[in-house]
Amino acid sequence: MKEKEFDESDFLCSIKNHLPVSNIKRVSTFSACIDAVANGNPVLLFDGYEEAFSLGLVKFEKRSIEEPQAETSIRGPREGFTESLGVNTSLLRRIIKDPALKMKSIHVGKYTKTKVVISYIEGLVDKALIVEIENRLNRINIDGVLESGYIEQFIEDQPYSPFPQLLYTERPDVVSANLLEGRAVLMIEGTPFSLVAPVSFFSLFQSQEDYYERFWVGTFIRALRFLFLVIALFLPSTYVAITTFHQEMVPTDLLLSIASSRETVPFPAFVEVIIMEVAFEALREAGIRLPKQVGSAVSIVGALVIGQAAVQAGIVSAPMLIVVSITGIASFMVPRYSVGLAIRLLRFPIILLGASLGLIGVMLALIMIIIHLSTLRSFGIPYLSPINTLQKHPFKDTIFRSPLWKMKSRPHFTGNYQEKRQGTNIKPGSK
Amino acid sequence: MVPTIIATGVLSIPSIAGRFARHDMWMTPIIGSVIGFITVFIVWKLHQLYPKMTPIQYSEKILGKAGGKLFSFLIVFFYIHNTGIVIRQYSDFITGNVLQQTPSIIFSITILFVSALAVRGGIEVIARSAVICTTIFMITSLALLLLIKDLELGYMLPLLENGWLPVLKGSFIHNAWFSEFFLLAFIFPFVHHSGKKGLKSGMKTCLYVMLILFYVHFFVLTMLGVSSVNQFYPVYSIVRAIRVFGFFENFEVIITASWVLGNFVKVSVFLFVASLGLAQLLNLSDYRLIVFPLSLLLLLFSYWDIPNIVVLTDYMTKIQPFYFVSVQTVLPLVLLLIALARKKRSEHV
Numbered sequence: 001m002k003e004k005e006f007d008e009s010d011f012l013c014s015i016k017n018h019l020p021v022s023n024i025k026r027v028s029t030f031s032a033c034i035d036a037v038a039n040g041n042p043v044l045l046f047d048g049y050e051e052a053f054s055l056g057l058v059k060f061e062k063r064s065i066e067e068p069q070a071e072t073s074i075r076g077p078r079e080g081f082t083e084s085l086g087v088n089t090s091l092l093r094r095i096i097k098d099p100a101l102k103m104k105s106i107h108v109g110k111y112t113k114t115k116v117v118i119s120y121i122e123g124l125v126d127k128a129l130i131v132e133i134e135n136r137l138n139r140i141n142i143d144g145v146l147e148s149g150y151i152e153q154f155i156e157d158q159p160y161s162p163f164p165q166l167l168y169t170e171r172p173d174v175v176s177a178n179l180l181e182g183r184a185v186l187m188i189e190g191t192p193f194s195l196v197a198p199v200s201f202f203s204l205f206q207s208q209e210d211y212y213e214r215f216w217v218g219t220f221i222r223a224l225r226f227l228f229l230v231i232a233l234f235l236p237s238t239y240v241a242i243t244t245f246h247q248e249m250v251p252t253d254l255l256l257s258i259a260s261s262r263e264t265v266p267f268p269a270f271v272e273v274i275i276m277e278v279a280f281e282a283l284r285e286a287g288i289r290l291p292k293q294v295g296s297a298v299s300i301v302g303a304l305v306i307g308q309a310a311v312q313a314g315i316v317s318a319p320m321l322i323v324v325s326i327t328g329i330a331s332f333m334v335p336r337y338s339v340g341l342a343i344r345l346l347r348f349p350i351i352l353l354g355a356s357l358g359l360i361g362v363m364l365a366l367i368m369i370i371i372h373l374s375t376l377r378s379f380g381i382p383y384l385s386p387i388n389t390l391q392k393h394p395f396k397d398t399i400f401r402s403p404l405w406k407m408k409s410r411p412h413f414t415g416n417y418q419e420k421r422q423g424t425n426i427k428p429g430s431k
Numbered sequence: 432m433v434p435t436i437i438a439t440g441v442l443s444i445p446s447i448a449g450r451f452a453r454h455d456m457w458m459t460p461i462i463g464s465v466i467g468f469i470t471v472f473i474v475w476k477l478h479q480l481y482p483k484m485t486p487i488q489y490s491e492k493i494l495g496k497a498g499g500k501l502f503s504f505l506i507v508f509f510y511i512h513n514t515g516i517v518i519r520q521y522s523d524f525i526t527g528n529v530l531q532q533t534p535s536i537i538f539s540i541t542i543l544f545v546s547a548l549a550v551r552g553g554i555e556v557i558a559r560s561a562v563i564c565t566t567i568f569m570i571t572s573l574a575l576l577l578l579i580k581d582l583e584l585g586y587m588l589p590l591l592e593n594g595w596l597p598v599l600k601g602s603f604i605h606n607a608w609f610s611e612f613f614l615l616a617f618i619f620p621f622v623h624h625s626g627k628k629g630l631k632s633g634m635k636t637c638l639y640v641m642l643i644l645f646y647v648h649f650f651v652l653t654m655l656g657v658s659s660v661n662q663f664y665p666v667y668s669i670v671r672a673i674r675v676f677g678f679f680e681n682f683e684v685i686i687t688a689s690w691v692l693g694n695f696v697k698v699s700v701f702l703f704v705a706s707l708g709l710a711q712l713l714n715l716s717d718y719r720l721i722v723f724p725l726s727l728l729l730l731l732f733s734y735w736d737i738p739n740i741v742v743l744t745d746y747m748t749k750i751q752p753f754y755f756v757s758v759q760t761v762l763p764l765v766l767l768l769i770a771l772a773r774k775k776r777s778e779h780v
Contacts, residue, residue, distance in 0.1 A: 245529075251682050356538070357533070358527060359688040360529065360541075360687070362690040366692070367691070367692060371556060373559040374552065374555075374556045374559035375552045384559060384563070
């Protein structure tokens with residue numbers, strides 16, 4: 001009689017209750033055991049029993065939370081995501097405490113089995129978006145995922161476009177802001193970078209600090225960014241076009257000084273600008289990859305070589321040097337590095353068009369970029385929304401940064417959405 | 432829609448209209464726009480009768496199979512021919528004024544290529560990129576305001592020197608441009624809210640076009656006086672005169688460059704209509720297939736027809752107003768009348 005009472009499950013249950021481990025999973029197959037061990041969990045086997053316990057005692061070494069390196073800010077939280085997914089989700093939970101914050105996890109990669117977490121706020125996000133993201137993630141069938149870039153390149157809408165269709169960030173506050181606007185965020189194990197979807201062209205030009213500082217400042221800085229976007233894309237090509245085809249546009253004094261400085265230069269403006277741009281790109285690339293100690297040496301030498309020395313040697317003209325360096329600065333103005341890369345790439349074909357057809361060529365390039373951006377979509381959202389999709393208040397949070405108490409509605413993507421995000425009458429001083 | 436008409440209109444109408452109306456040429460767009468309003472109304476009415484259909488499709492319903500095909504052929508051929516002319520106008524303008532040494536065919540090819548790209552993207556892409564292009568185009572048009580200090584209002588006098596007739600003649604030129612609102616017929620089927628709103632926005636566009644043309648005419652007249660008649664591109668000449676702070680001069684290249692944007696929109700809308708029309712006429716499933724071949728054909732058209740700019744201006748003065756209005760306003764009007772009559776009859780039965 002006594003033996004019958006001593007039930008198998010009872011025995012396992014009592015063991016489970018006596019073990020001082022919170023995360024215990026029952027595993028019943030051989031492969032599940034192997035998976036558990038491969039994940040770093042010890043497995044407790046019992047003689048004569050068909051089930052075993054996988055004890056959640058895994059402890060990997062991880063980096064502590066540090067200030068994000070790629071996205072620094074003056075004002076704003078100083079903590080960034082780390083490579084550990086558990087730390088990242090807890091950072092997020094600490095900011096958004098509502099149970100509506102959901103996290104769904106999917107494993108991607110045949111060998112790495114990387115955990116990818118889709119997080120969103122239920123009620124704010126369009127459900128179809130989550131389904132679409134899941135479908136696209138499930139389609140991925142590769143050996144391993146080492147960085148968010150792997151995921152990004154498999155789930156974007158237009159793989160041939162130079163423009164990024166997902167935003168990556170390592171700041172919990174950026175992620176939270178996007179979640180609160182009704183977007184979905186993919187957090188990937190092993191990398192501090194999370195992916196935000198969907199994005200529009202204009203959201204790539206916003207930095208979180210725009211919202212932390214006064215709105216005048218935010219608006220001014222955004223205007224500056226768009227100005228420098230135009231400069232970064234079109235300044236070198238326009239310079240080439242004007243000096244080659246439309247000299248009459250340049251005021252006489254300026255024309256004379258340009259002409260005199262170009263006198264000793266043997267190359268046409270087009271060759272000159274290509275030499276300088278390529279040298280500049282090379283310098284930048286070399287500066288990033290090298291160890292810090294060598295990097296500074298490269299930048300000093302580079303500054304000398306493509307600086308004054310090149311002008312004195314008569315290889316390039318001084319105005320060209322100014323153009324190239326302004327363009328260089330301008331391409332750093334974009335708060336998202338990936339957009340900066342797109343701009344750097346596009347610059348070269350535009351220079352070519354500008355050198356062959358003058359300003360008309362530059363305009364044709366502009367038209368082509370506009371066409372391309374109009375065709376692009378990020379998870380079904382037109383890339384240029386809300387500027388040219390005939391929505392209400394298209395400029396409120398794109399070119400301008402209106403005061404926080406005026407941003408009453410969430411951005412609208414597709415499908416149903418909750419418009420209101422603020423109470424009424426919250427302007428300071430109103431009754 | 433707005434830039435579609437203004438793009439080429441701005442370039443040369445003032446000179447032609449001025450030839451007839453002289454001092455009173457600023458009035459011509461106002462009178463000319465009447466045709467625009469009428470066309471928009473006809474198109475809208477037809478659209479109400481046959482929603483979600485392009486003229487190619489409903490003409491068969493109205494005129495029967497053979498009649499409809501004939502009508503569609505006329506319309507499609509008209510747009511093919513017309514697009515050729517638009518392209519020719521554009522590339523002649525650039526080779527004539529900005530880049531004299533480059534053969535004009537290069538500009539024709541490039542503008543056709545980018546337009547074809549947009550057309551292949553579909554009506555949505557055309558519309559979205561048009562919004563941006565138009566904005567830039569309009570901003571540069573504001574540059575004319577810099578000329579305010581040079582204006583001579585005296586050139587506008589005397590009013591109605593030779594009575595109304597010259598004004599009417601001048602405004603007839605505008606009719607050609609305003610009748611282009613027939614293009615809306617091809618666009619309405621793709622618009623979401625095309626009920627009363629469609630009519631309203633069509634009318635609004637017509638009004639804007641009128642205002643902008645008026646604005647341009649006003650500046651041309653008060654800057655150049657009657658001599659604007661002697662120039663092919665009077666607006667270009669007045670833009671040349673802009674001078675700010677003694678530093679920014681010779682704006683014309685920038686203005687020309689922004690006209691490229693306007694022309695892009697125009698060519699892509701025309702190309703869209705032409706290829707959509709042709710595809711429906713030939714019962715093809717997808718118009719995207721024929722965009723590039725059709726562009727090639729358009730390129731040929733733009734050189735076959737017109738030997739040089741003098742002929743082009745002559746064509747615009749003497750033929751275009753009648754040709755355009757008859758195809759784009761009178762024909763649809765006939766179509767509408769027949770459709771209404773048919774409807775009446777079927778109601779009786």
